[in-house]
Amino acid sequence: MADGDRNSLPTRRGVLKGGAASLTAGAVVALEERPVAASARAGLSHAAPAEPGAALAVDLQVNGVHHALMLDPRVTLLDALREHLMLTGTKKGCDHGQCGACTVMLNGHRINSCLSLAVMHDGDAVTTIEGLGHPDDLHPMQAAFVKHDGYQCGYCTPGQICSAVAMLAEHRAGMPSFVTEDLRATRHELTDAELRERMSGNICRCSAYPNIVAAIRDASGEIA
Numbered sequence: 001m002a003d004g005d006r007n008s009l010p011t012r013r014g015v016l017k018g019g020a021a022s023l024t025a026g027a028v029v030a031l032e033e034r035p036v037a038a039s040a041r042a043g044l045s046h047a048a049p050a051e052p053g054a055a056l057a058v059d060l061q062v063n064g065v066h067h068a069l070m071l072d073p074r075v076t077l078l079d080a081l082r083e084h085l086m087l088t089g090t091k092k093g094c095d096h097g098q099c100g101a102c103t104v105m106l107n108g109h110r111i112n113s114c115l116s117l118a119v120m121h122d123g124d125a126v127t128t129i130e131g132l133g134h135p136d137d138l139h140p141m142q143a144a145f146v147k148h149d150g151y152q153c154g155y156c157t158p159g160q161i162c163s164a165v166a167m168l169a170e171h172r173a174g175m176p177s178f179v180t181e182d183l184r185a186t187r188h189e190l191t192d193a194e195l196r197e198r199m200s201g202n203i204c205r206c207s208a209y210p211n212i213v214a215a216i217r218d219a220s221g222e223i224a
Helices: 003-008 012-033 035-045 077-084 140-147 157-172 192-198 209-223
Strands: 056-062 065-071 103-106 109-112 125-127
Touching: 056 077, 065 077, 077 103, 103 157, 109 157, 140 157, 140 209, 157 192, 157 209, 192 209
Parallel strands: 056 125
Antiparallel strands: 056 065, 103 109, 103 125
16 A cells, blocks of 8 residues: 555544543534523532421320320431420431331331421320330330340340330230231230231340340230
């Protein structure tokens, strides 16, 4: 091939330069054709942060006491109990509904209070660990946990006890679990497998599970 023909062929550097120039020109044209969209994007990048939600009135019956609160609609039931009512027995563990440390009883049923907004429960009755018993008059489940040493660090204990009390009520009502063999039966034997399955939403990082099971089994007869 002659030198003149070789020089006329496109080079890699030339192709890259030409492509970059085309892209740049196209971008400039696009911006000129859409000035409104461009200004809107610029405005969004400098938008002020959203203002907090307006406070809402919430009436809660907590441990038998009426509380009229004004709460941001984003406040969880857990934070309402801990930060607004100073009921710090209910613990914030994972704050994702995975550990059960925040378990309370809502109208008799156990829930993870970190996953529920306080404004959803206007007029509802909430029972926390403080409402189950007192040092001079322990709830049978609290007494059983002390008797069987069902705790070590104690952080999960309030949620374990509230969950256990509600769980026994579910069992007495005939509610089956994942390991229940006969779903048509109205009464189920509270085997270790049943008890562990029904309490599986409450994690004990100290692994005091054998003692917890013993405490719940001991308290189940007295509560019944």
